[in-house]
Amino acid sequence: VAAGDKERLGELLEPLHSADIADFLEQVDSAHRREILFLAGNKIDGDVLSELDEVLREEVIEFLPKEVLDEAVRELETDDVVDLVEDLEDEQQEAILDALEDADRVAVEQALTYPEFSAGRLMQREVVAAPEHWLVGDAIDYLRETEEDLPEQFYHVFVVDPKMAPLGYVTLGKLLSAKRSTPLSDLFEDSFRTIPVLQDEEDVAYAFNQYHLISAPVVDDGGRLIGMITIDDAMGVLDEEHEEDILRLAGVGESSLSDRVIETTKQRFPWLAVNLVTAILASLVIAQFEETIAQFVALAVLMPIVASMGGNAGTQSLTVAVRAIATKDLSPSNVWRVVRREALVGLTNGVIFAVVMGVIGVLWFGTPMLGVVIGVAMVVNLVVAGLAGILIPVALERFGIDPALASGAFVTTVTDVVGFFAFLALAGAVLL
Amino acid sequence: VAAGDKERLGELLEPLHSADIADFLEQVDSAHRREILFLAGNKIDGDVLSELDEVLREEVIEFLPKEVLDEAVRELETDDVVDLVEDLEDEQQEAILDALEDADRVAVEQALTYPEFSAGRLMQREVVAAPEHWLVGDAIDYLRETEEDLPEQFYHVFVVDPKMAPLGYVTLGKLLSAKRSTPLSDLFEDSFRTIPVLQDEEDVAYAFNQYHLISAPVVDDGGRLIGMITIDDAMGVLDEEHEEDILRLAGVGESSLSDRVIETTKQRFPWLAVNLVTAILASLVIAQFEETIAQFVALAVLMPIVASMGGNAGTQSLTVAVRAIATKDLSPSNVWRVVRREALVGLTNGVIFAVVMGVIGVLWFGTPMLGVVIGVAMVVNLVVAGLAGILIPVALERFGIDPALASGAFVTTVTDVVGFFAFLALAGAVLL
Numbered sequence: 001v002a003a004g005d006k007e008r009l010g011e012l013l014e015p016l017h018s019a020d021i022a023d024f025l026e027q028v029d030s031a032h033r034r035e036i037l038f039l040a041g042n043k044i045d046g047d048v049l050s051e052l053d054e055v056l057r058e059e060v061i062e063f064l065p066k067e068v069l070d071e072a073v074r075e076l077e078t079d080d081v082v083d084l085v086e087d088l089e090d091e092q093q094e095a096i097l098d099a100l101e102d103a104d105r106v107a108v109e110q111a112l113t114y115p116e117f118s119a120g121r122l123m124q125r126e127v128v129a130a131p132e133h134w135l136v137g138d139a140i141d142y143l144r145e146t147e148e149d150l151p152e153q154f155y156h157v158f159v160v161d162p163k164m165a166p167l168g169y170v171t172l173g174k175l176l177s178a179k180r181s182t183p184l185s186d187l188f189e190d191s192f193r194t195i196p197v198l199q200d201e202e203d204v205a206y207a208f209n210q211y212h213l214i215s216a217p218v219v220d221d222g223g224r225l226i227g228m229i230t231i232d233d234a235m236g237v238l239d240e241e242h243e244e245d246i247l248r249l250a251g252v253g254e255s256s257l258s259d260r261v262i263e264t265t266k267q268r269f270p271w272l273a274v275n276l277v278t279a280i281l282a283s284l285v286i287a288q289f290e291e292t293i294a295q296f297v298a299l300a301v302l303m304p305i306v307a308s309m310g311g312n313a314g315t316q317s318l319t320v321a322v323r324a325i326a327t328k329d330l331s332p333s334n335v336w337r338v339v340r341r342e343a344l345v346g347l348t349n350g351v352i353f354a355v356v357m358g359v360i361g362v363l364w365f366g367t368p369m370l371g372v373v374i375g376v377a378m379v380v381n382l383v384v385a386g387l388a389g390i391l392i393p394v395a396l397e398r399f400g401i402d403p404a405l406a407s408g409a410f411v412t413t414v415t416d417v418v419g420f421f422a423f424l425a426l427a428g429a430v431l432l
Numbered sequence: 433v434a435a436g437d438k439e440r441l442g443e444l445l446e447p448l449h450s451a452d453i454a455d456f457l458e459q460v461d462s463a464h465r466r467e468i469l470f471l472a473g474n475k476i477d478g479d480v481l482s483e484l485d486e487v488l489r490e491e492v493i494e495f496l497p498k499e500v501l502d503e504a505v506r507e508l509e510t511d512d513v514v515d516l517v518e519d520l521e522d523e524q525q526e527a528i529l530d531a532l533e534d535a536d537r538v539a540v541e542q543a544l545t546y547p548e549f550s551a552g553r554l555m556q557r558e559v560v561a562a563p564e565h566w567l568v569g570d571a572i573d574y575l576r577e578t579e580e581d582l583p584e585q586f587y588h589v590f591v592v593d594p595k596m597a598p599l600g601y602v603t604l605g606k607l608l609s610a611k612r613s614t615p616l617s618d619l620f621e622d623s624f625r626t627i628p629v630l631q632d633e634e635d636v637a638y639a640f641n642q643y644h645l646i647s648a649p650v651v652d653d654g655g656r657l658i659g660m661i662t663i664d665d666a667m668g669v670l671d672e673e674h675e676e677d678i679l680r681l682a683g684v685g686e687s688s689l690s691d692r693v694i695e696t697t698k699q700r701f702p703w704l705a706v707n708l709v710t711a712i713l714a715s716l717v718i719a720q721f722e723e724t725i726a727q728f729v730a731l732a733v734l735m736p737i738v739a740s741m742g743g744n745a746g747t748q749s750l751t752v753a754v755r756a757i758a759t760k761d762l763s764p765s766n767v768w769r770v771v772r773r774e775a776l777v778g779l780t781n782g783v784i785f786a787v788v789m790g791v792i793g794v795l796w797f798g799t800p801m802l803g804v805v806i807g808v809a810m811v812v813n814l815v816v817a818g819l820a821g822i823l824i825p826v827a828l829e830r831f832g833i834d835p836a837l838a839s840g841a842f843v844t845t846v847t848d849v850v851g852f853f854a855f856l857a858l859a860g861a862v863l864l
Contacts, residue, residue: 017643019642023761028765028766143609144611155646172607175604176572177579178579179576234667235641235667236641247755249751261773261777265776265781269781272744272781278740279736279740279741280792290732297725300725300732304735304736308714315682316684316703319678319684320684329455329459331459333459349697353704353705357708416736420736
């Protein structure tokens with residue numbers, strides 16, 4: 001393909017959906033990407049740019065001929081342009097804004113004045129609004145007349161009062177099937193709710209998911225209708241939030257497969273640095289028992305098992321807690337019930353693994369007391385792991401820190417320190 | 433509230449959305465829940481049942497008066513009934529099916545014949561289909577006439593050929609704004625794609641997210657239209673898939689805050705058991721070097737640091753890889769590029785932390801060679817962690833095993849074994 005056969009490449013890209021073209025560009029390496037853009041730049045339209053990973057957007061925009069870029073940008077709805085330009089550098093942002101028609105440019109610039117990650121950035125300004133006294137027939141006539149200026153996708157007609165405050169909405173299905181003489185207000189849906197323009201996009205996505213919304217009106221401080229958010233935007237946010245949670249839990253910040261070595265190294269570094277500090281803390285605990293270990297080297301062989309089991313049990317509780325906080329299932333009213341459950345689960349699994357490991361310890365090293373020591377340390381560490389796994393994320397959340405980001409480091413520190421200490425201190429007391 | 437004040441409870445629940453009532457029931461404990469159901473059972477409608485966590489559904493259904501339950505079930509669309517009954521025990525399932533009208537009952541039973549997690553379980557049978565020769569006016573007249581029997585929510589009119597094969601679809605917005613004389617086929621949307629009834633629900637959700645679908649026709653083996661899937665169903669699946677991934681990565685199977693101690697213990701047990709085996713493997717490696725440790729106890733103090741850093745770096749790579757596989761961003765065409773990147777990232781971070789840890793080792797124990805040993809072991813383990821973190825999930829995926837479920841155990845085994853071995857073997861060779 002990269003042999004410079006322009007027509008063949010054009011044919012190959014032609015039937016692909018813009019999302020698939022974007023994926024294709026993400027998967028080839030940088031040199032090939034440039035060649036493809038050079039040969040088939042005209043296949044890159046606004047939708048492909050929207051779908052591209054942020055990291056690659058700048059690169060692709062830089063290599064696209066100006067006329068292709070301008071054309072691509074003009075095709076997009078304003079909310080997609082906002083999404084496209086918000087992370088670009090000033091120079092590229094300016095170039096794209098220049099390509100827009102004046103009205104669109106103003107709309108995009110206004111959207112950019114709302115804080116990042118707010119409903120204002122997510123919404124599109126194109127909405128269909130109707131006065132409260134309208135009948136179904138009025139609304140249908142209005143839609144037929146304004147055909148050209150309708151949003152590309154819309155699912156509701158919003159009904160507003162004279163001050164533009166949304167009162168309710170009517171689905172297009174109801175509009176189509178009702179009699180022309182029915183007042184719009186007779187067809188209002190129960191699911192109606194408005195979204196404040198400054199609301200966090202995470203809460204917007206939660207509302208869409210929780211209340212099964214398809215579209216919702218966005219209102220300003222005065223309660224006036226200024227735009228709408230549709231479910232596909234909310235689905236995109238939900239997807240990003242999940243991605244963020246899962247990556248943060250693993251100690252990887254924002255990241256993407258398209259990142260280069262240096263960026264990736266930088267993203268991974270902070271968590272590894274935190275882990276080094278916590279690992280050294282655990283080592284300091286071990287160092288307190290150097291003499292005990294010197295007299296009984298089996299302890300050095302077995303101690304990582306206690307710490308590792310605690311770390312795993314802690315990660316389990318922690319992940320369940322972080323998820324429950326994200327989905328708002330964990331609240332002050334049930335937190336103590338969950339804490340009690342985690343402690344009991346830790347105790348139960350602790351006892352089971354204590355017996356198993358105790359037996360293994362005895363068989364392996366032939367010292368019954370060693371089996372008892374590792375068993376007791378295991379129980380202690382699994383109970384502590386269960387408690388830490390739930391209490392640490394809840395506490396972080398209360399201090400306004402994202403529990404997905406920071407909990408892991410705290411929980412494994414606790415389980416390492418407790419695991420090594422319980423095992424070695426007990427061994428020192430009992431075996432020597 | 434639980435003081436038996438029936439009216440007050442009714443007033444409190446009245447303004448709540450069914451999803452919020454379900455959340456409320458999930459957050460109180462079992463005894464309170466029964467009391468609430470006893471006092472305000474009539475507030476529990478079909479939507480509340482749909483929103484409830486699976487674990488609690490059986491309990492709530494059991495305690496609801498039969499007439500309330502029957503009423504609740506009859507309100508629901510067939511796809512929601514399928515979702516409600518598919519995990520219930522036979523007896524409860526039968527009771528709910530009995531409450532349905534005959535036509536609905538047949539539809540639900542038919543849906544249950546499709547495999548679990550397939551498009552057939554997700555779809556609703558109510559669709560709006562139009563023959564290919566229809567004009568906009570025909571479609572609108574048809575919608576007006578069949579008002580009563582229309583699906584509660586729909587966004588497209590599907591156009592089918594005489595054999596019921598879907599040819600394209602028209603959005604309701606276009607239908608409302610176009611002239612009555614326009615043929616439906618002039619208004620077809622580009623986004624149109626059909627979904628085979630046996631397609632995995634995960635792939636359905638992927639298609640909705642990737643191609644920004646709102647609704648899509650479901651076809652049987654012969655390509656005939658048999659139902660439709662809407663974006664809110666797909667959003668639900670996406671949410672569940674994410675939940676599954678995040679919990680599986682942490683070694684927690686399906687789980688919910690409503691589970692009891694025994695279920696939770698059982699869910700957590702298998703992964704802890706796997707971890708015990710891998711931890712023992714690592715201990716066997718340490719056991720090979722008992723004499724070395726006995727002569728130089730500082731090794732026992734420092735060895736967990738090397739293993740822990742490797743485990744963390746491995747988890748980072750692994751999580752990125754698992755996500756990329758789930759979003760289909762990692763494919764045979766770019767896997768080697770990503771592997772090379774992970775190795776380089778491991779090398780870079782490895783060298784940085786090797787220097788840091790080497791210096792700490794020297795300062796702490798006053799033995800320059802110990803600093804060199806821990807540094808080299810750190811580099812080796814971080815490179816191996818990067819490689820294992822990407823190659824293990826890719827290999828598991830190729831063998832048809834969910835990488836989210838199994839990768840963690842393999843990766844930490846590799847980093848523990850390599851970490852302990854590299855550090856202790858090198859130390860044995862150099863220091864003694």
